[in-house]
Amino acid sequence: MxxxxxxxxxxxxxxxxxxxxxxxxxxxxxxxxxxxxxxxxxxxxxxxxxxxxxxxxxxxxxxxxxxxxxxxxxxxxxxxxxxxxxxxxxxxxxxxxxxxxxxxxxxxxxxxxxxxxxxxxxxxxxxxxxxxxxxxxxxxxxxxxxxxxxxxQDEVETTDHQSRNMVHLVIQNESMFHDLLSVFMGLPSCSFIVVETSNAGAYLANMPLFAAFWKEEEVQFSRMIVGSIDRTMCNEMIRRIERVAGSLKECRDILLTVQEVFFTAGGLIE
Missing domain, CATH: 3.40.930.10 (Mannitol-specific EII; Chain A)
Incomplete structure (x- = not known):
């Protein structure tokens, strides 16, 4: 557009x-x-x-x-x-x-x-x-x-490409979740889902060996956005995420991974 x-x-x-x-x-x-x-x-x-x-x-x-x-x-x-x-x-x-x-x-x-x-x-x-x-x-x-x-003009126009990357964004900061979700809504040619996840402590608290270190009531907010994105849009995605969350290198409640994929096809209902 x-x-x-x-x-x-x-x-x-x-x-x-x-x-x-x-x-x-x-x-x-x-x-x-x-x-x-x-x-x-x-x-x-x-x-x-x-x-x-x-x-x-x-x-x-x-x-x-x-x-x-x-x-x-x-x-x-x-x-x-x-x-x-x-x-x-x-x-x-x-x-x-x-x-x-x-x-x-x-x-x-x-x-x-x-x-x-x-x-x-x-x-x-x-x-x-x-x-x-x-x-x-x-x-x-x-x-x-x-x-x-x-x-x-600072925003990137939609383009069609074949090469795509797989993205996982784990969010443990509830106050940022909706703003980060909107990042993916604004990216062209991006298919994604939201997965409700749990911190490792939620499971470790129920294991007798580690029960003394974690309490079940300490379970915190945790969501993961999983998506497929045009490879040429990855830098723009990171830029928008950091516009919301600050430098990812300094984050302790947000984790982003981007992986090249050999093959991807299809799409997702949002």
Missing amino acids: DLIKKLELPCFEAQIKISNKEEALRIVARQAVQHPSLSAINPDEIFEALQTREEIGTTGFGDGIALPHCRMEGATEFVVGAISVTDGVEFDSLDGRPAKLLVFIIAPANEARAHVRLLSSISHTLLIPGAVDEMLACTTAKNLLDSFTRHL
Whole structure:
């Protein structure tokens, strides 16, 4: 998806004031229909779709960022835009903080998989150190578009290759699990599953020989993501993981292994 070429300046607005969440969603709808592919759709329809999505769960994921998004029957391509809010707006964010940057996606109704990958990719773009601060400092829509585009270019485009690697990511830090899971959702051509695992101590505690060293109640969170990934995407995957977890060399609750595979075929239902 060559999203950068589809970004339209009228879908961006810098440093405006918004009084509440409903007004924010209406402004998003108003900006979205400025895109040529949505010009025939009534902004009220987009607002209602955005509102329905918010009823499922807030898209204000914290740190001053909200990602309102929805799927529309009348949308023929993905429409993305951004709005910065001068004093922030209450958005039912997970951390309770006002949203200062709204990045929206209006997606075709039949493109759920691509929608999820785009959502994940944008969320990781916003994790780039300094990216959000730079966007919030922009005083014009043009500057905001340029900043958003520049950071989006840091993400890798989808390519099709035959050579693949097998990846195992063991996570013992529950607070990072969802962010690390979204890394894999945002990677192109990646098939993966999540396996519930147990620390070795959970078993050793039940062995008489080692019972004195571990207690059963000390069992901690443990999950493993197992996946197949395009070999050319491995460096990008590691970069995104370290964007969430910090240097893997310093981690004591995350373990990543990447192996070359002789043969792989098929896919997985996510």
